[in-house]
Amino acid sequence: xxxxxxxxxxxxxxxxxxxxxxxxxxxxxxxxxxxxxxxxxxxxxxxxxxxxxxxxxxxxxxxxxxxxxxxxxxxxxxxxxxxxxxxxxxxxxxxxxxxxxxxxxxxxxxxxxxxxxxxxxxxxxxxxxxxxxxxxxxxxxxxxxxxxxxxxxxxxxxxxxxxxxxxxxxxxxxxxxxxxxxxxxxxxxxxxxxxxxxxxxxxxxxxx
Amino acid sequence: xxxxxxxxxxxxxxxxxxxxxxxxxxxxxxxxxxxxxxxxxxxxxxxxxxxxxxxxxxxxxxxxxxxxxxxxxxxxxxxxxxxxxxxxxxxxxxxxxxxxxxxxxxxxxxxxxxxxxxxxxxxxxxxxxxxxxxxxxxxxxxxxxxxxxxxxxxxxxxxxxxxxxxxxxxxxxxxxxxxxxxxxxxxxxxxxxxxxxxxxxxxxxxxx
DNA sequence: TGACAAAACGAACGATCGTGCTAAATTAGG
DNA sequence: CCTAATTTAGCACGATCGTTCGTTTTGTCA
Numbered sequence: 001x002x003x004x005x006x007x008x009x010x011x012x013x014x015x016x017x018x019x020x021x022x023x024x025x026x027x028x029x030x031x032x033x034x035x036x037x038x039x040x041x042x043x044x045x046x047x048x049x050x051x052x053x054x055x056x057x058x059x060x061x062x063x064x065x066x067x068x069x070x071x072x073x074x075x076x077x078x079x080x081x082x083x084x085x086x087x088x089x090x091x092x093x094x095x096x097x098x099x100x101x102x103x104x105x106x107x108x109x110x111x112x113x114x115x116x117x118x119x120x121x122x123x124x125x126x127x128x129x130x131x132x133x134x135x136x137x138x139x140x141x142x143x144x145x146x147x148x149x150x151x152x153x154x155x156x157x158x159x160x161x162x163x164x165x166x167x168x169x170x171x172x173x174x175x176x177x178x179x180x181x182x183x184x185x186x187x188x189x190x191x192x193x194x195x196x197x198x199x200x201x202x203x204x205x206x207x208x
Numbered sequence: 209x210x211x212x213x214x215x216x217x218x219x220x221x222x223x224x225x226x227x228x229x230x231x232x233x234x235x236x237x238x239x240x241x242x243x244x245x246x247x248x249x250x251x252x253x254x255x256x257x258x259x260x261x262x263x264x265x266x267x268x269x270x271x272x273x274x275x276x277x278x279x280x281x282x283x284x285x286x287x288x289x290x291x292x293x294x295x296x297x298x299x300x301x302x303x304x305x306x307x308x309x310x311x312x313x314x315x316x317x318x319x320x321x322x323x324x325x326x327x328x329x330x331x332x333x334x335x336x337x338x339x340x341x342x343x344x345x346x347x348x349x350x351x352x353x354x355x356x357x358x359x360x361x362x363x364x365x366x367x368x369x370x371x372x373x374x375x376x377x378x379x380x381x382x383x384x385x386x387x388x389x390x391x392x393x394x395x396x397x398x399x400x401x402x403x404x405x406x407x408x409x410x411x412x413x414x415x416x
Numbered sequence: 417t418g419a420c421a422a423a424a425c426g427a428a429c430g431a432t433c434g435t436g437c438t439a440a441a442t443t444a445g446g
Numbered sequence: 447c448c449t450a451a452t453t454t455a456g457c458a459c460g461a462t463c464g465t466t467c468g469t470t471t472t473g474t475c476a
Contacts, residue, residue, distance in 0.1 A: 162374030250424040
């Protein structure tokens, strides 16, 4: 099986690019076919519905993400360095380095959060995996002694994700040139807090 | 000048609702007209293009936002309480409390970040105002002695915004019931860091 | 109430959407 | 090289998109 899945790959490549700019809904079959020099029906035949195309596009982007972000970062030493590598790789990913429209998952997250269907399901699964990966890397950092013992790694993953989203917003919408340093500053603060033993609590104590 | 701007208001009300779910692009004139029992052309006549409708919808949502979030929060005591009020009000706003599709601005941010035109310009202006407002409230907190003297209030605003975005993601996409407490936990950590005097920074050691 | 302006309607336009169907072109295997 | 399977193209469909235009209804004020 050669030719078919080859053009299919080309289609998904382009689809991910387009979707990163115009969203998964802005993805249109006619447009996509035109850009690739294919006929609408010829392209359509590869996927049997637009919904399927969207899901496949998400999957393709996820593979790209693993290639460009996850896999390289996992080569860094366990614990904090690996967490930092993951973060830095993500910053590059969210820029124009891979998908010219920014992070497709960030765009899809707000687009699909009210809808139902397989595309949403796929994205939710991916995002859970992503957050879990961060949490696991952080947990390894605890084992390595980089981070404090009782660290809530899920919370850290959640917070780091927030830093990434803020970066995406500052960089792509506001076009703030200080976005990267803002993001790194936030990252460092989170890591610092994760390193420190439970902070001394002044008068206004509060349980976590 | 009576009847016209009255229905115009009704249209924008509904438009904001729809856009919060389906995005500013998912907003369609025919759909909107049908839901309101108006004719497509009758509705269209109020705005003279779809682009104008989108801009007006953003503006309408901004007014709503000021009413439901900003204005009430500004009644809280200056400094940290006011910052907390702003944050709490935003959490409620981002839920289904006002716009059933979540925060329209969060959705629009990823939708418009690659496009150009008046809708994007309007949103950018709004988001800058919002971040500036947070920074100003934080700065007042410095004056009140709630926060440390050298605090980078813009950074704090940026970080808080990240917490809100992470909340939106966890709540609306992942439907994580722990989202509110995650968000509050992150907020508390940021405020705590803003309170504390600048942490001692030895080469690679932890803060005291 | 009658005249004038504002507002809503109805129909139509060209375009594009997703999706079928059938036929032609291309590829792969013996 | 011929054949069978796979891949692409062509064409058409109903629906919906934003937009325009002329007409009709509605509201306002002297």
